[in-house]
Amino acid sequence: MNEERYQKLKEIVKIYLPEDVSVEDISMESHFINELNINSANLVDIVLDVEDAFDIMLENEDMDQMQTVMDALQIIEKKLTVK
Amino acid sequence: MGRRVVITGLGVCAPNGIGLTDFTRALQKGKSGVRFQPRLAELKFGCQIAAEPLVPDNLVEKYFTPLQLRGLNASGLVYGVIAGTDAWNDAGLKPNTGESPDWDSGIIFGTGILGVDKFRESIHLVDGQNVRRLGSTTVLQTMASGISAYLGGILGCGNQVTTNSSACTTGTEGILMAFDRITAGKAERMLAGSCSDSGPYVWGGFDAMRILPRQYNDNPTKASRPMSASAAGFVPGSGAGALVLESLDSALARGAKIYAEVLGGAVNSGGQRGDGTMTAPNSEAVQHCITEAILHSGIEKSDIDVINGHLTATSKDALEIENWSEALNRSGTDFPFINSFKGLFGHCLAAAGSIECVGALLQFQEKEVFGNVNCEDVHSEIEKHISASRIPRKTEKFIPKIIAKASFGFGDVNACVIFAAFND
Numbered sequence: 001m002n003e004e005r006y007q008k009l010k011e012i013v014k015i016y017l018p019e020d021v022s023v024e025d026i027s028m029e030s031h032f033i034n035e036l037n038i039n040s041a042n043l044v045d046i047v048l049d050v051e052d053a054f055d056i057m058l059e060n061e062d063m064d065q066m067q068t069v070m071d072a073l074q075i076i077e078k079k080l081t082v083k
Numbered sequence: 084m085g086r087r088v089v090i091t092g093l094g095v096c097a098p099n100g101i102g103l104t105d106f107t108r109a110l111q112k113g114k115s116g117v118r119f120q121p122r123l124a125e126l127k128f129g130c131q132i133a134a135e136p137l138v139p140d141n142l143v144e145k146y147f148t149p150l151q152l153r154g155l156n157a158s159g160l161v162y163g164v165i166a167g168t169d170a171w172n173d174a175g176l177k178p179n180t181g182e183s184p185d186w187d188s189g190i191i192f193g194t195g196i197l198g199v200d201k202f203r204e205s206i207h208l209v210d211g212q213n214v215r216r217l218g219s220t221t222v223l224q225t226m227a228s229g230i231s232a233y234l235g236g237i238l239g240c241g242n243q244v245t246t247n248s249s250a251c252t253t254g255t256e257g258i259l260m261a262f263d264r265i266t267a268g269k270a271e272r273m274l275a276g277s278c279s280d281s282g283p284y285v286w287g288g289f290d291a292m293r294i295l296p297r298q299y300n301d302n303p304t305k306a307s308r309p310m311s312a313s314a315a316g317f318v319p320g321s322g323a324g325a326l327v328l329e330s331l332d333s334a335l336a337r338g339a340k341i342y343a344e345v346l347g348g349a350v351n352s353g354g355q356r357g358d359g360t361m362t363a364p365n366s367e368a369v370q371h372c373i374t375e376a377i378l379h380s381g382i383e384k385s386d387i388d389v390i391n392g393h394l395t396a397t398s399k400d401a402l403e404i405e406n407w408s409e410a411l412n413r414s415g416t417d418f419p420f421i422n423s424f425k426g427l428f429g430h431c432l433a434a435a436g437s438i439e440c441v442g443a444l445l446q447f448q449e450k451e452v453f454g455n456v457n458c459e460d461v462h463s464e465i466e467k468h469i470s471a472s473r474i475p476r477k478t479e480k481f482i483p484k485i486i487a488k489a490s491f492g493f494g495d496v497n498a499c500v501i502f503a504a505f506n507d
Binding site: 015044048 | 153154216219
């Protein structure tokens with residue numbers, strides 16, 4: 001997995017973490033809602049930030065599949081490959 | 084007679100002062116918050132001046148989390164959260180940090196329209212077929228009740244949390260709604276307040292109605308002239324004011340500082356009948372509202388020693404004075420002191436009632452009646468009813484016992500609240 005993209009994604013996710021979750025708690029397997037306790041409403045904002053940061057566009061089904069950090073990185077990689 | 088209700092906290096984000104210290108000093112010294120607005124000039128407004136709070140970025144960061152600040156583009160929401168949070172702290176209350184809501188505390192925080200700039204952003208995105216780019220907070224920033232919702236979350240209130248809206252009556256009406264809820268025993272304390280957005284999209288409609296002054300663009304601090312013969316229309320404003328209303332029992336039990344007691348008040352409508360229209364008040368209704376407020380408060384007309392008027396600096400000021408004079412059956416030198424703070428910060432629309440109530444209440448604490456500015460030339464129609472000596476042109480030492488505050492709004496709606504110096 002591309003380390004640079006992983007770090008970039010962590011930077012994006014950081015602001016959405018609740019007070020009691022730190023950026024060190026993020027791992028590849030982290031589930032955004034169940035483990036990182038991110039407000040589900042904010043997932044749409046993470047998607048928009050990812051689009052801006054990687055200059056890609058995510059479809060509705062990509063959003064539905066984006067449950068974990070790993071999911072997000074795979075979707076990003078897929079989009080960047082077809083670009 | 085219901086339970087007694089007192090004011091235990093105040094907060095303000097006004098064009099001429101943010102926070103009680105600066106705002107109090109501004110009212111005492113006659114410091115103006117009216118400024119030239121380059122943006123209104125660029126947009127070819129007739130009136131290119133306005134009064135808006137100057138909120139530094141590092142101040143906003145104290146009230147909002149970095150996440151809340153992302154994409155935040157709702158000025159009224161910023162003003163309201165600052166004023167509301169400050170009032171809560173001023174009352175010696177802390178945001179609820181527990182897992183359970185505070186069932187005894189509620190919020191009535193009004194507005195006319197919220198998040199106008201955010202709404203404009205959304206309109207562009209939607210029209211550009213980019214609805215998916217709106218993000219998660221567009222709704223929260225543009226729903227009218229966004230302000231009470233944000234404050235409700237910050238403070239953790241579990242009683243009624245709502246937003247009222249009645250044009251320029253909003254702030255004063257909210258105080259009476261909060262008062263009713265506490266006297267009815269349904270809440271122990273209520274944060275009451277109101278806010279109004281800044282900017283051309285809020286103020287444009289008033290410019291189009293040609294009710295804003297156009298000849299003071301290069302002399303902004305002189306533009307807002309309540310009760311003056313040279314009054315030329317109201318200066319558009321924005322901001323927020325907030326008050327903590329509390330049952331006397333709760334305030335005493337907490338050992339809280341008490342600014343004043345809320346004796347009562349009245350709200351009504353002129354029904355857009357008689358001389359009332361969508362934009363002009365029905366004098367019969369205004370007088371009825373004042374009379375009802377006095378009756379409801381259990382005081383005599385002669386007990387009122389200070390009035391803080393609605394007095395926007397239009398041709399209707401003289402009519403308002405006549406209505407007060409008729410309703411109180413007092414005239415000449417027998418009339419109470421009267422002031423309008425709009426000379427200093429224009430007409431803050433939905434926020435006017437709450438900001439002005441905060442100012443009116445500070446007069447109890449300061450033992451002063453704050454001065455009026457820009458009315459060296461009191462309108463001759465006003466002097467037919469009251470002595471000009473009742474219109475203090477600068478802040479005077481005075482110990483108010485009972486202050487009446489009224490606000491009137493588009494839609495022919497009125498509110499009048501009666502505050503009294505607290506003594507047990």
